[in-house]
Amino acid sequence: MxxxxxxxxxxxxxxxxxxxxxxxxxxxxxxxxxxxxxxxxxxxxxxxxxxxxxxxxxxxxxxxxxxxxxxxxxxxxxxxxxxxxxxxxxxxxxxxxxxxxxxxxxxxxxxxxxxxxxxxxxxxxxxxxxxxxxxxxxxxxxxxxxxxxxxxxxxxxxxxxxxxxxxxxxxxxxxxxxxxxxxxxxxxxLHGFMGLEPRADGLQIHPNLPSEWPGLGVTRVDFHSMVCDITVADGRIKMVAKGGLRNSFNLYVPEGKWSVTYHDAAGKVLNENVVVVSGENGFVDVKESAAIQLELVQF
Known part of the structure; x- marks a missing residue:
């Protein structure tokens, strides 16, 4: 090249x-x-x-x-x-x-x-x-x-x-x-400010928001047999799949320490853990779940 x-x-x-x-x-x-x-x-x-x-x-x-x-x-x-x-x-x-x-x-x-x-x-x-x-x-x-x-x-x-x-x-x-x-x-x-790109084993989200934007949401993203509403803000990523997280996938996010929380339709926390993501190709292993909402918060 x-x-x-x-x-x-x-x-x-x-x-x-x-x-x-x-x-x-x-x-x-x-x-x-x-x-x-x-x-x-x-x-x-x-x-x-x-x-x-x-x-x-x-x-x-x-x-x-x-x-x-x-x-x-x-x-x-x-x-x-x-x-x-x-x-x-x-x-x-x-x-x-x-x-x-x-x-x-x-x-x-x-x-x-x-x-x-x-x-x-x-x-x-x-x-x-x-x-x-x-x-x-x-x-x-x-x-x-x-x-x-x-x-x-x-x-x-x-x-x-x-x-x-x-x-x-x-x-x-x-x-x-x-x-x-x-x-x-x-x-x-989608591909620029949200930094969303499909990958063979999952999805990459590396937000690149203008300083005056509080956040960005894109609805009805069809991904791995799921239709998701995705929102990003400062150090936050939220995915809502009304039909549930039907498939496991890797979610590639910026490096750092992230809390990962799964919620059901009523807002109840089904699972919560902390993941340390390292390097440009670091990811969170998202598991198939009855949850409809996945929320990541960087700290």
Missing amino acids: KEAGDQFWNPQAGRFVSAIDLDGRPYDYGLTFVSLEAIHYGFATEEQAKSIMDWITGERIVDGDTSQGEDIYHWRFAPRCTTKRNVEYYGFVWTGPETIPFGGQVQDGGAVLGFSYHDLMSRLAVYGPDNAWQRLSEILDWYAEVLAGGGYRKYYANIPDASLQGGGTAGGLGLDSEFVENILVPQVM
């Missing part, structure tokens, strides 16, 4: 290139989603990740880019897909790219809502939860305006430089129709 990271890294621009052709020529049009996914999936080193995020957020400027600084978020709901004008490296299905203004195509200065998921997750990893929450708040403000304006199509019909792609029509913004990946954005609540 390190060799690939070195090969596709553009040290002058401080980001990953989109491709290298058969002649060894790299192509770099500032594909934000390529670099953001590289951070999210562990392809980028810490130094590379910081460089990427500083570029996308406008903390540093890449000379020669068409879009720089605050303009990278011109479309508000996501960073531009590319930040450098591209009239030479196009797919065969598009002709005459020079006749289309920058931002008029998704692949040339446009934006896709779904790509904000990797932006938010990368902000969590590099800048922390407060920064990610600030960015998510901006997306929520934009979405409220869109809803008040009658939805995507009606809202953007009144914005001269905006064109929506979808259903066979070319355009610069990916918001509906075939852009099903847009459902990724709210998943930041």
